[in-house]
Amino acid sequence: MLAGLALGLHDLGAKSLWLDEATSFDRVTRGVGALWGYVSGGDPNMSLYYVSLDAWLRVFGSSEAALRGLSVLCGVLSIPVVVALGRRLFGEREGLVAGVLFVLSAFIVQYEQTARSYAMLVLLVLLSMYFFVLELEQPSRLSAAGLVVASVLAVYAHYFAVLVLLVEAGAALAIRGRSAWNRRWLLLACAVAIGLIPAYLAADPGSTSGGGIPGLSGLSWIPHSSLAALPALVWDLNGRNAILAGVLVGFALYAIWVGARSGRRWPSLLVGAWFVAPIALAFLVSLAKPIFVEYYLIFTLPALLILAAAGIVRVPLRAASVIGLAAAVGLSAYSLTSWYGAPSREDFRAAALYMTRQRHVGDAYVTWPNYAAAPLDYYLVRDHTIADILPAPAPVGPPAHRPPRIWLIVREGDARGAPAQFAAAARTIETGYAVRSTERFSGVKAILLVSCGRRATRCGP
Secondary structure: OOHHHHEEEEEEEEOOOOHHHHHHHHHOOHHHHHHHHHHHOOOOOHHHHHHHHHHHHHOOOHHHHHHHHHHHHHHHHHHHHHHHHOOOOHOOOHHHHHHHHHHOHHHHHHHOOOOHHHHHHHHHHHHHHHHHHHHHHHOOHHHHHHHHHHHHHHHHOOOHHHHHHHHHHHHHHHHHHHHHHHHHHHHHHHHHHHHHHHHHHOOOOOOOOOOOOOOOOOOOOOOOOOOOOOHHHHHHHOOOOOHHOOOOOHHHHHHHHHHOOOOHHHHHHHHHHHHHHHHHHHHHHHHOOOOOHHHHHHHHHHHHHHHHHHHHHHHOOOHHHHHHHHHHHHHHHHHHHHHHOOOOOOOHHHHHHHHHHHHOOOHHHEEEEEHHHOOOOOOHHHHHOOOOOOOOOOOOOOOOOOOOOEEEEHHHHHHOOOOHHHHHHHHHHOOOOOEEEEEEEEEEEEEEEEOOOOOOOOOOO
């Protein structure tokens, strides 16, 4: 846990906020009324995270590091749960090796250092799975209460946690057979279902904007998936390191094979289903409504790491086991250093700093698309980097009172994804202006537009 804390805190504020992180900040800084509007229907996914982040920021402030600190805490708390779950399913050494792989996972650390709910989702899914296994082996009031609370909270952290609940329900039926229909298990299922009623109602199941799927409105930016997305997902989950992905998947398959030959095969099959089933279900749904995003499925990664740990430990030759562990640790560490050295996903901080150094009195700015204003506002307004560059009046065009200079800040991923819409918007914004300069930062472009005069309608290249 100390190692995980050190890795999570390392360079925590070094990278600029990107759009999704700024959205988290925006959700929790508009007041209690606005926050309630979001979690009760405006943007209900991640509602547990937003409420927790609101309380967190009241204590720790709103710097980049403070915004991401809640995710670091969730990541650190996940470590003993990974160890305990691996230990209960496979054994002492397997649990410890799983903990090591989890601590060094570049994908886990990346989203520990992101101000979104994904680290919280991982923690709650791990707790749900741990209490589920406990309920299978040693049922008690503690295991039942823990299973219900962790499962419900996981869905409020992110709707994709429902996929894990489906895995647990299927596993209970497969492992317990008819006894899974007894009074105790039915009461647990009912308790979880009752706890999820507010989430279902807030998700507006009658809305058609999500393709008829509750809570999936506003996901039009996700591209359609092909079969190539499946190996790409495994590559992403392993820090975009193909060799590491191959090593871990190989050891995980070996663990399933060894488990299938033993008298206690259900642990490896359960963890295998935890990894495979949510990915498969999300992919199948994506054929109708694209929802297949690698970080939405981050909660499957601990399953792969636990299975890989079991495979590493159970290799019959001690030398092969040691070599396998060393390879996994070395490749994980390499991917982790690559994450630390990577540029900001979207460097709005650098764009704001550039505007600061080049600003003139009366400057204004406009973003494309409109929602890209959230991260820019964080640096220009809320973070008080500069308070004298204000949003341009809308619409921006040839009126006599237009600003003398306008900064057009473009989120390049959106411009590439919708070139026709961006070109049309740019023509409207640039009417009566000439392009003075263009600067590119990581994922962001800053275009300085200078007015051609009050009578001009079009000018410049």
